[in-house]
Amino acid sequence: MEEVPHDCPGAESAQAGRGASCQGCPNQRLCASGAGAAPDPAIEEIKEKMKTVKHKILVLSGKGGVGKSTFSAHLAHGLAEDENTQVALLDIDICGPSIPKIMGLEGEQVHQSGSGWSPVYVEDNLGVMSVGFLLSSPDDAIIWRGPKKNGMIKQFLRDVDWGDVDYLLVDTPPGTSDEHLSVVQYLAAAHIDGAVIITTPQEISLQDVRKEISFCRKVKLPIIGVVENMSGFVCPKCKKESQIFPLTSGGAEAMCRDLKIPLLGKVPLDPHIGIQEFCSPHQSKEENLISS
Amino acid sequence: MCSEGLWSLENTQPPNFCFSPELGNLADVQHIILVLSGKGGVGKSTISTELTLALHREGKKVGILDIDLCGPSIPRMLRAQGRAVHQCDRGWVPVFVDREQSISLMSVGFLLENPDEAVVWRGPKKNALIKQFVSDVAWGELDYLVVDTPPGTSDEHMAVVEALRPYRPLGALVVTTPQAVSVGDVRRELTFCKKTGLQVVGVVENMSGFVCPHCAECTNIFSKGGGEELAQLAGVPFLGSVPLDPVLTRSLEEGHDLTQEFPKSPAFPALTSIAQKILDGLPARLS
Numbered sequence: 001m002e003e004v005p006h007d008c009p010g011a012e013s014a015q016a017g018r019g020a021s022c023q024g025c026p027n028q029r030l031c032a033s034g035a036g037a038a039p040d041p042a043i044e045e046i047k048e049k050m051k052t053v054k055h056k057i058l059v060l061s062g063k064g065g066v067g068k069s070t071f072s073a074h075l076a077h078g079l080a081e082d083e084n085t086q087v088a089l090l091d092i093d094i095c096g097p098s099i100p101k102i103m104g105l106e107g108e109q110v111h112q113s114g115s116g117w118s119p120v121y122v123e124d125n126l127g128v129m130s131v132g133f134l135l136s137s138p139d140d141a142i143i144w145r146g147p148k149k150n151g152m153i154k155q156f157l158r159d160v161d162w163g164d165v166d167y168l169l170v171d172t173p174p175g176t177s178d179e180h181l182s183v184v185q186y187l188a189a190a191h192i193d194g195a196v197i198i199t200t201p202q203e204i205s206l207q208d209v210r211k212e213i214s215f216c217r218k219v220k221l222p223i224i225g226v227v228e229n230m231s232g233f234v235c236p237k238c239k240k241e242s243q244i245f246p247l248t249s250g251g252a253e254a255m256c257r258d259l260k261i262p263l264l265g266k267v268p269l270d271p272h273i274g275i276q277e278f279c280s281p282h283q284s285k286e287e288n289l290i291s292s
Numbered sequence: 293m294c295s296e297g298l299w300s301l302e303n304t305q306p307p308n309f310c311f312s313p314e315l316g317n318l319a320d321v322q323h324i325i326l327v328l329s330g331k332g333g334v335g336k337s338t339i340s341t342e343l344t345l346a347l348h349r350e351g352k353k354v355g356i357l358d359i360d361l362c363g364p365s366i367p368r369m370l371r372a373q374g375r376a377v378h379q380c381d382r383g384w385v386p387v388f389v390d391r392e393q394s395i396s397l398m399s400v401g402f403l404l405e406n407p408d409e410a411v412v413w414r415g416p417k418k419n420a421l422i423k424q425f426v427s428d429v430a431w432g433e434l435d436y437l438v439v440d441t442p443p444g445t446s447d448e449h450m451a452v453v454e455a456l457r458p459y460r461p462l463g464a465l466v467v468t469t470p471q472a473v474s475v476g477d478v479r480r481e482l483t484f485c486k487k488t489g490l491q492v493v494g495v496v497e498n499m500s501g502f503v504c505p506h507c508a509e510c511t512n513i514f515s516k517g518g519g520e521e522l523a524q525l526a527g528v529p530f531l532g533s534v535p536l537d538p539v540l541t542r543s544l545e546e547g548h549d550l551t552q553e554f555p556k557s558p559a560f561p562a563l564t565s566i567a568q569k570i571l572d573g574l575p576a577r578l579s
Contacts, residue, residue, distance in 0.1 A: 008414050025417040062410075063363060064443045065333010069473070095444035096330055096477040138476060141330075141483035143445045146415025174332040174443055175362035176410045177418065203545050204337075208363040211410035218412060238507035244538050248545040271513045 008181070043189050046157045050190035053088070053165040057224065058183065058195040062212030063205040064174035066198045067229040069098040071267070072171040075196075079167050080126040088119060088165045090156055091130035092183055093173035094142050094149045100132035108133055116161035129160050146178035153182045174208070176215040184219045194222035196264065200230045201243065201251040209252075213259060225262035228252035233269040244269065316459075317383055318426070320433040321355070323462045325493065325570070326452065330481030331474040332443035334467050335498040337365035338544060339534070339563075340440040343465070345554050346567035348395055352435035355386060358399035359422050359452055360442040361411050367401040371547040377402045383428035390551070398429045415447035422448055426455035443477075445484040453488045463491035465531070465570075468522060469499045471515040475522050482526045493531070493573075495523040496566060500533035503558070531569055534562040 009015035009022070016022070017032025025031075050056070059072045069091070076089040091099035100106050100120075108120045110133045119127030131142060131152060144152075162168065173179055184192070195216055199209045209226070216223050228251060233244050249255075256263040318324070327340045337360070344354045358366040367373045370389040377398075378385045386396035400411060400421065413421075431437065439456075442448055464485050468478040478495075485492050497519025503510050513536065523530035540557040543550060554560055 008412065008417060021417075024420050026420055027416045063333065065331065065469075095446050096332070096480070098473050098476065101473050101476050139479050139483050141445050141480035141487065143450065143484055143487060145419075145447050145450065149446065176412045177362055178414050178447075181412065181414065202541065204365055204368065207365070207368065207407065210408040211362070214408055215410040215412055218410065233502070233511075233513065235504040235507060235509060236511060237509040238504060240504070240506040242502075242505060242538065244502060244513070244536055244541075246538055246542045246545060248542060269513055271511060271515075 040154075040186075042154050042158055043186060046154075046186050047189035049158055049162070050168075050187070053162060053168045053190075055166060056168045056170065056187060056190065056192045058170045058172060058192060058221070059198065060172050060180070060195045060212050060216070061174055061198045061205075062176060062208035062210075062215075063199065066200045066205055067267075068174075068198045069093070069102055069171050071196075071198050071227060071229060072169050073099060073102045076126055076128075076167075076169055079169075080123055083125055085125060085167065086163070086165045087126045088162050088168045089126070089128045089171065090160075090168060091128070091132065091171045092153050092156065092179050093171060094131050094144065094152055094179065096173060097130045097132035097135075099128060099130045099171055103128055105133070106138070110134060113161065116159045117155075118161055127162065127165075129156055149178050150182040153179060154186055157183075157186050176211060180215065181219070184221055192221060194224040196224050197226045197261075198229055199226060199252050199255075200245045201228055201247045202245045203249040205245075206249060206252065206255050210255065210259070213261065223261050225264035226252050226256050227264050228266045230269045231266035236271070317428065317430055318437070318456075318459045321431055321437045321459070322435050324437045324439065324456060324459060325462050326439045326441060326456075326464045326490065327467060328441050328449070328464050328481050328485070329443055329467045329474075329478060330445060330484070331468065331477035334469045334474055334478075335534075336443075336467050337369060337440050338541075339465075339467050339496060339498060340438050341366060341369045341544070341550070342534075342540075342554065342559065342563045343567060343570075344395060344436075344438050345550055346560075346563045347436050347438075347571070348390075348551075349555075349564070350567060350571060352571075353394045353433060355396040355398075355431050355434045355437045357425055357429070357437060357439045358397065358401065359425060359448055360440060361400045361413065361418050361421065361448065362442060364399045364401035366397060366440055367399050368547065369544050370395070370397060370550070372397055373401065373407060373547075375402055380430055382430035384430065386429055386431060396431065396434075398425060418447050419451040422451040423455045426452065445480060449484065450488070453490060463493040465493050466495050466528075467498055468495060468519045469514045470497055470512065470518040472518060474514075475518040478522060479526070482522075482528070492526070492528040493570065494529035494566075495519050495526075496531050497533040499536045502536040505538075529569075529573075531566045532562050534559050534566075 009019045022028045080087040111118045119129045199205045375387045386398045468474045537559045543553040
């Protein structure tokens with residue numbers, strides 16, 4: 001019996017509305033009518049825009065709260081330490097945009113020019129874009145369904161004037177849904193270098209991360225490697241190490257060995273991150289990534 | 293009598309359940325609590341599970357509905373991974389996780405053939421499954437239904453609030469961790485509650501302090517106090533702080549019998565107090 005695909009084949013696919021996984025989807029009739037068949041012109045527009053961006057890296061997890069945004073921010077700062085490297089950080093977590101807070105950019109606004117939206121520059125060679133900059137109050141909630149979120153992501157990729165960029169880092173929300181499908185689909189013609197996947201040591205995170213890895217394989221997104229975050233805590237008083245998030249199943253190391261994916265490094269818990277709320281350049285595993 | 297059959301994610305069109313629409317599968321559920329955050333990784337699933345166990349210890353029959361379709365964590369926490377879901381004429385039979393059948397659970401986790409398989413669905417299909425989870429699970433008589441949600445303020449959240457609206461859910465328990473980056477997202481979740489007319493039962497601050505097992509020094513790894521400040525700012529009750537407990541985390545991870553392990557944890561008094569506030573403070577649902 002052939003394997004039944006469970007996932008949305010995509011509104012543009014030949015299987016749209018016809019696949020077995022389309023049964024029960026409220027959009028089935030619309031897709032089957034061929035309404036989504038024509039490729040989105042934005043994909044070509046984004047390909048053009050991305051010609052000035054050398055490397056595109058997605059930061060994914062699957063699990064929430066493992067430190068994707070913290071890691072993305074630190075990596076961006078690490079790469080930008082070389083003032084000749086142009087870095088861009090795009091936050092596509094529409095519901096929970098953490099990057100402005102982590103980068104110390106709360107309250108900043110986005111300006112428009114003839115060539116599009118200008119990113120917010122935290123340094124001359126580090127520009128940031130997030131839906132957080134478009135909200136007027138910290139209490140504003142973005143209560144949008146999938147299609148509207150997808151539209152925002154399309155705009156971020158097509159309408160932001162990134163200029164010449166060496167590295168575009170894309171911070172994502174947890175999960176394997178609209179935002180993830182959209183960013184992969186919109187960047188399909190522009191070539192993504194790959195994904196860095198963040199996890200914490202415990203199985204409850206690895207369980208979701210394996211799904212994210214499965215997602216990457218399904219959409220043919222290369223995996224650069226995995227980073228194990230919150231890996232150990234050193235007590236500031238007695239200096240002894242504790243595993244707050246215990247490795248019950250061998251942690252990221254065992255998972256990477258099983259799935260034959262590089263483990264890029266382990267980053268310990270640092271209470272200062274919680275207190276300072278915006279990062280200073282961190283001598284962590286950015287160097288591994290920069291050299292690889 | 294129930295006519296049983298196995299149901300899996302492949303046949304996403306369940307058979308016509310012919311039961312009286314007035315009764316509905318939630319008719320005998322007394323209270324419904326949505327566990328929300330906005331921020332990922334703050335412990336919604338852990339708190340949902342611990343709250344269920346605390347309510348159960350007070351003699352209540354509790355069901356958990358896990359609507360995190362991309363990252364369903366509850367089956368593992370209650371040692372129920374790999375269990376099959378059966379159908380009856382009232383709908384799907386929830387999985388019972390204890391011998392007395394007083395804790396029941398439904399999760400997309402049960403519908404996956406392979407636990408590493410990703411559910412890569414866009415909004416509309418997620419909404420459809422959530423509506424089915426709300427109306428087509430034969431919960432029977434429950435004192436409490438705890439609904440565990442994914443992070444965010446999007447499709448799943450809108451779908452579940454819309455689907456539960458006819459049942460006048462009790463309200464939302466909002467989980468945060470102490471630090472500003474969590475509080476930032478949780479403020480937005482409180483706005484979501486306001487906009488959707490969902491009463492906030494209270495805020496719980498999780499991962500609030502870690503006591504070093506070697507020297508007993510308490511370090512606020514994720515900062516401190518954000519949850520209480522947030523509750524005050526938003527004018528909602530602060531239900532309490534739950535400390536980090538690696539022993540309990542390990543038990544959840546390794547699938548130990550939590551009904552034995554949980555009472556020994558430093559998190560236990562905090563969760564018992566939170567459960568008590570819920571039991572005391574909240575009016576019964578009008579039937």
